[in-house]
């Protein structure tokens with residue numbers, strides 16, 4: 480038995496909004512792989528919950544008319560990984576979520592929970608940042624869409640107001656077309672492990688594969704919330720695909736990131752990882768884009 | 775707070791091929807419901823926080839940790855526990871026999887979970903590399919045998935089924 484005061488089961492997105500307004504103390508439960516653990520540990524014991532797990536309308540990956548990729552917030556990691564649209568257009572996201580926990584966690588964990596928990600180590604987050612994803616939020620006033628970067632307000636805090644829930648994660652056509660990427664999760668073990676640091680790099684190369692037309696570097700556990708190495712990106716855009724550029728990335732990112740000491744790893748190790756992972760992820764992203772780095 | 779008001783809900787689901795209905799406390803996990811209401815004690819209570827896989831069951835074809843799955847969510851679902859693998863006269867299935875033959879069992883606490891994950895792997899009909907099998911089995915902890923015998927049992931059954939299909 481879980482120590483839960485009451486559960487309200489939503490029958491539709493609209494109903495979820497109504498229940499959230501009616502029970503302002505209640506917390507949303509999607510797959511529960513964060514929430515139920517917290518209840519077991521006593522950190523959320525005695526809470527009220529609004530369960531959205533039954534809302535099949537919030538599951539699945541679709542291609543919109545504008546060729547944006549829309550991932551319903553309740554889509555599980557295992558379904559994202561197996562989805563043909565994801566495999567074809569944003570394979571890095573599938574690969575990233577396939578590194579979450581173990582198979583049973585990937586069957587229950589949702590991308591909505593992974594973003595709404597506001598956690599910096601969330602495996603989908605750095606890749607969603609690297610894809611300039613949008614977050615679709617539904618609430619009493621209807622639907623609003625915000626860039627993922629402004630969705631995160633601080634560690635464990637996201638931009639959800641009273642009565643609101645996240646209904647989809649959107650990857651716009653312009654942010655995946657022509658881009659190739661790679662995500663690296665660094666942890667002490669290969670499975671059932673939270674990332675010590677994670678880095679996801681997307682590149683778009685020139686036609687002749689010699690110049691970096693665009694680059695996006697997303698991080699998890701390089702700051703209190705997932706982030707982008709924006710200063711580095713500006714410097715690297717337009718540079719040659721070369722070992723020199725690769726080294727430059729490894730150096731510049733250290734000025735973007737602000738990792739901290741934790742029981743899992745020291746700040747120094749994380750700084751080293753931020754640099755090394757960016758270089759390695761960049762190298763692989765370039766390779767996938769059809770480019771070659773000499774040396 | 776006044777005396778807690780207990781909330782119940784009717785849950786109808788198919789368990790090991792049979793349709794069943796019961797009233798569950800909304801605070802119950804699926805482990806609680808399967809063990810207490812249906813006496814399916816192959817579903818083990820291990821860590822109860824999604825780490826060890828001892829409570830694994832198959833829901834609509836996919837393995838889940840039943841300890842972190844609310845019983846109310848099982849409404850309308852098709853659930854398989856280890857008991858569902860038994861033949862009409864109590865025969866063991868191929869994967870269970872392979873676990874015995876390869877000494878992939880000692881105390882047996884992790885075994886029902888491992889076998890259900892193995893069932894999902896084998897039912898996919900795909901051939902996996904050892905590394906892929908390790909990743910697919912990584913949601914289970916075993917305190918006794920080590921993982922080599924378990925991996926061997928799954929691989930052996932995978933290859934045997936592949937051969938039988940021709």
Ligand SMILES: Cc1cc2nc3c(=O)[nH]c(=O)nc-3n(C[C@H](O)[C@H](O)[C@H](O)COP(=O)(O)OP(=O)(O)OC[C@H]3O[C@@H](n4cnc5c(N)ncnc54)[C@H](O)[C@@H]3O)c2cc1C
Nearest residue numbers: 509510511512513514580588589591592593595601602645
């Ligand atoms: C054993 C184990 C291993 C794990 N390993 C990893 C790992 O390797 N990498 C990783 O990233 N995570 C890991 N996790 C954490 C967890 O599985 C993920 O964060 C998962 O994405 C949470 O999704 P959920 O649907 O289960 O979330 P829930 O627990 O249901 O919710 C999480 C939070 O988000 C809120 N929320 C959920 N959905 C919505 C929505 N649609 N709108 C508004 N708010 C919402 C909830 O209120 C809650 O605050 C692990 C968990 C366990 C138990």
Ligand code: FES
Nearest residue numbers: 820821822827841
């Ligand atoms: S008892 Fe469910 S995962 Fe350990």
Ligand code: FES
Nearest residue numbers: 880881916917918
């Ligand atoms: S056989 Fe004892 S835990 Fe695996």
